[in-house]
Amino acid sequence: MTAELRCYRPLIIGRRGAVAANHPLAAQAGLMTLRAGGNAIDAAVATAMTLAVVEPMMSGLGGDGFYQVYEQASGRAMVFNGSGPAPSAATPDRYARGIPRIGPLSVSVPGMLAGIEAMHQRFGRLAWRDLFAEAITFARDGFAVTPHYRHRAGEYRATLGVDPRTAATFLIDGEAPPVGALIVQSDLARTLEEIASEGAETFYRGSLARRLAAGLVAIGALVSAADLAAYAAECQEPIAIDYRGFTVLEAPPNSTGFVLLEELKILENFDLAGMGLLSADAVHVMVEAKKLAFADRERWGADPRSVAAPLPELLSAHHTARLAAGIDMRRAAPARMAATAAGDTTYFCTADGDGNAVSGVQSINGSFGSGIIAGDTGILLNNRMTYWHLDPGHPNRLSPTRRVRHTMNPPIVLKDGALWCVFGTPGADNQVQINMQVLTAMTDFGLDPQQAAELPRWTSNLPGQYANWPHDGEDALTIERRFPDTVRAELTRRGHPVKTVGDLEGPCSVEIIRRDPATGMLLAGSDPRRDGWALAW
DSSP: OGGGOOOSSOOEEESSEEEEESSHHHHHHHHHHHHTTOOHHHHHHHHHHHHHHHOTTTOOTBSEEEEEEEETTTTEEEEEEEOOBOOTTOOGGGGTTOOOSSSGGGOOOOOHHHHHHHHHHHHOOSOGGGGSHHHHHHHHHOEEOOHHHHHHHHHTHHHHTTSHHHHHHHOBTTBOOOTTOEEOOHHHHHHHHHHHHHOTHHHHHSHHHHHHHHHHHHHTOSOOHHHHHHOOOEEEOOEEEEETTEEEEEOOTTBOHHHHHHHHHHHTTSOHHHHOTTOHHHHHHHHHHHHHHHHHHHHHOSOTTTOOOOHHHHTSHHHHHHHHHTOOTTSOOOOOSOEEOOOEEEEEEEEETTSOEEEEEEEEESTTTTSOBOTTSOOBBOOGGGGOBOSTTOTTBOOTTOBOOBOOOOOEEEETTEEEEEEEOOOGGGHHHHHHHHHHHHHTTOOOHHHHHHSOOEEEEOTTEESSTTOOOOOEEEEETTSOHHHHHHHHHTTOOEEEEOTTOSSOOOEEEEEOTTTOOEEEEEOTTSSOEEEEO
């Protein structure tokens, strides 16, 4: 079956380092850093900061991020949680009429930069200031509009029209720029130069923080100077499971990485390989596993300072076997409370020849976030407040100074105590669904990273909870047309609400780097569904 999978891109192979990111210029910045003597962590900083410039619709200094590092020498992994909390003035009463999707009241405290700096301080090799060169250049001199950028800018013109600064920066005469046009961000370039020189301290408690806070006050956002000053990234131990002899590491809550781990533990009770790649049985059981894991997410997914999820129980063989036993292979379970996709994010991964790696995911939530730039900083602000719930009793109910439940998750996979794979994707609640499909494609069906990235995909959307407020959505199993007609017909017969899209029109944008245990070679794959690109040295 694997030989029948036609790939649009080649598998990229190198020994000394690899980078896969959702934009070619960001992957290039990361590889340049590796060639300059940097390690995977240095490359991750350069890649992340460049993405913050060239993918403004996906991530940036005004957003959040999660970064998981694996250090081969110590055999240890660490998660750097750069997700910001709700402002101290953000109470449920303040949002009694609902949470706006864009504009000043949609903005939460940005945490991305603190997370990246904490990661670099712990594991970086090169000087912090040297990792900003490409990001500063592309902000100052401009980057070229891609077809994907043009599409997003056109689709979100209303968001970009909220703020004259934003419209002037990312549109041309109020319209999506043509392919090849330059997007110049001079204010952002000066901000990046200040951060390169002074570190994240200036963003949260220094001169940049004062300018940023003034810009936030001017637009009517709730984030204050005190909120910025109080923020610090969190260093966390990853959570882990064994899946068929592989160790899968994930970020703990407030990330929903535990959902991916629970999905996998449920699937461990089934012979996926025996069912066959892209078969109706394999898709059916994965969709049902996803529904069950998402039901637990709705009960337990939250800032652990508010709700402590019983992760040992949720990820236990007993609990997941009991859930697996309830799956009816003949019929789809009826729609139940579970999340569906909304929001935009970017993903990248890096690895070096020593076996170190970074899995990084960062976001400003919706495309172009809140649509507002903070004063003269050039920083496009997130609209992450829309991830909160307002229902009393919900584990993710809005709470001042607490962190919202995040769909972002940065998986890393080990085999026999060494790096085996680092991979991930943007895509809100689709992330853990696609990550499940990608990992099982490699572990259960033997696909290489490029085949796994391009594999036909599905996503299960159930009514009741979009990621963004008001958390409503359709009941649909969205599936790419490359699945055989007979498979889609059989899934429909079993009760799945099948919705067919084009060959590469499914969600997410997967990036993968896998390390061959026998040779040490790095195998990198990237998703053709966006601007993603993989490079190796």
